[in-house]
Amino acid sequence: MKRELFDGVSVFPVGLGCMGMSEFYGATNDAESLRVLHRAAELGVNFLDTADMYGPHHNEELIGKLLKETKEDFVVATKFGIVREPGQYARAIDNTPEYLRKCCEASLKRLDVDCIDLFYAHRLNPDHPIEDMMGEMSKLAEEGKIRAAGICEASAATLERAHAVFPVAALQSEYSLWSRGLEENILPTCRKLGVKLVAYSPLGRGFLTGSFRKAADVQEGDFRSMLPRFSPGNLEQNQVFLQEIDKLAEDKGVTTGQIALAWVLAKGDDIIPIPGTKRIKYLEQNCAAAEVELTSDEVSSLEEALNSVEVLGLRYTAEGMKGVEV
Numbered sequence: 001m002k003r004e005l006f007d008g009v010s011v012f013p014v015g016l017g018c019m020g021m022s023e024f025y026g027a028t029n030d031a032e033s034l035r036v037l038h039r040a041a042e043l044g045v046n047f048l049d050t051a052d053m054y055g056p057h058h059n060e061e062l063i064g065k066l067l068k069e070t071k072e073d074f075v076v077a078t079k080f081g082i083v084r085e086p087g088q089y090a091r092a093i094d095n096t097p098e099y100l101r102k103c104c105e106a107s108l109k110r111l112d113v114d115c116i117d118l119f120y121a122h123r124l125n126p127d128h129p130i131e132d133m134m135g136e137m138s139k140l141a142e143e144g145k146i147r148a149a150g151i152c153e154a155s156a157a158t159l160e161r162a163h164a165v166f167p168v169a170a171l172q173s174e175y176s177l178w179s180r181g182l183e184e185n186i187l188p189t190c191r192k193l194g195v196k197l198v199a200y201s202p203l204g205r206g207f208l209t210g211s212f213r214k215a216a217d218v219q220e221g222d223f224r225s226m227l228p229r230f231s232p233g234n235l236e237q238n239q240v241f242l243q244e245i246d247k248l249a250e251d252k253g254v255t256t257g258q259i260a261l262a263w264v265l266a267k268g269d270d271i272i273p274i275p276g277t278k279r280i281k282y283l284e285q286n287c288a289a290a291e292v293e294l295t296s297d298e299v300s301s302l303e304e305a306l307n308s309v310e311v312l313g314l315r316y317t318a319e320g321m322k323g324v325e326v
Contacts, residue, residue: 001290003272005196006148006169009117011075012112013265013290016040017049017200017276022059032278034066039280041072043287047262049104049172049200049274051122052107056086060110067112077170078107079122083325089223093127093323095121097136100326106141120150120172123323125224125300132163141166150198153324158188163193171242173269175199177208177260177302178229178241186325191270200275201211202264205230208259209282210242221238227320228313237312244305254292256281259302261289266299 002010019025021033037048050059067074080103083092100121107116111193119140121133130151135249137149146223148169150161171183171190182197190197203209205224210217215225215232224230229238242256249259257275264273275286294302314321 003196003269005075005118005198005272008259009075009147011047011272012043012271012287013199014043014045014261015049015245015272016045017274018059018063019047019049019051019054020093020132020276021062021278022055024054024186025276026219026222028278030062030275032067033062034069034276035247036280036283037063037066038070038285040287041070041074041261043284045283045287046073047075047077047272049198049276051082051120052103052110053079053082053084053091053122056084057110060107060300064112075117076111077118077120077172078111078116079113079120079172080164081102081120081122081124089226090319091121091123091130091322093125095125095130095133100133100136100222101140104145108145115144116146118148118150118169119146120152120170121187122152124151124154124158124326125323126326130162131165132153134162134168138166142254153326154186155325156185158326159186159189159193159195163195168193168195170196170198170272172198172200172274174201175264175273176202176204177245177263177306178204178238178317186278191268197268197271199264199271203257203260203275203286207235207238208242208245208260209255210246213239227315228317231313232258234312241306241309241311243280244302248298248302252292254289255285258285258292259288261286262292262294265290266294 140146150170152172218225249256
């Protein structure tokens with residue numbers, strides 16, 4: 001049932017995105033987050049996704065605490081490259097070899113590990129040559145500080161350039177029923193190169209669970225209130241997109257979110273979704289989605305129905321789109 005992430009490392013089909021345990025999605029609670037993480041281990045989830053900018057730094061420290069508390073053999077992915085000040089959404093992007101190495105050393109300390117399983121460039125700065133960055137990744141691998149290298153939200157051309165210098169184990173990009181832009185060029189390039197796709201926001205930041213039916217459902221302090229797809233007017237109009245998913249979920253006796261995750265899983269064994277949650281209830285639902293089988297006819301019918309529905313709003317604000325598909 002497990003899926004290969006990179007050579008010699010296999011993971012549960014559904015990973016766990018840990019970002020919301022530290023910020024962006026309202027109030028946080030470390031004790032509750034640790035309970036979720038321990039429950040994830042009980043369910044077989046062994047792939048955790050974090051980044052130095054979540055908090056900033058808090059999320060890596062939280063995962064470090066988990067690793068001290070458990071003997072479970074987690075595969076941990078973290079990221080560098082987005083430079084933020086605490087409490088600010090504005091960011092710069094730094095992919096220089098010097099900054100990469102500095103961030104790797106800091107992440108090793110916060111996670112309290114000797115080696116990072118998968119180390120991603122979180123976003124890409126076109127002014128910083130990808131070849132220089134991947135050359136430094138190679139050195140870190142030779143030194144035993146990382147097991148594998150990844151990049152996030154890269155274009156097909158940049159992915160090929162990066163892979164030519166040092167193997168890219170995984171590309172992490174947004175992929176879901178309402179974010180399918182990478183299917184034309186990027187996903188085929190991943191498959192040509194043997195690069196796994198780690199799909200973040202496979203539930204459309206919660207939209208594809210049906211939890212957000214009107215703008216008032218987005219709580220104060222939740223960064224989704226900034227996003228164009230969740231803005232008043234757009235969010236209400238985008239409900240049309242859920243109708244076919246709701247219908248299939250009802251027919252199969254599962255949740256809307258489980259259909260959305262099952263669709264991602266059905267798109268290939270080389271795709272690993274990492275839905276985020278800080279609640280045990282939703283963690284259990286997400287894991288159970290791995291048991292939901294969609295037939296090829298169901299996948300085709302769902303896609304055909306949704307192809308005619310326009311999704312209103314971009315994925316991010318202009319600030320959030322920095323470094324995306326560079």
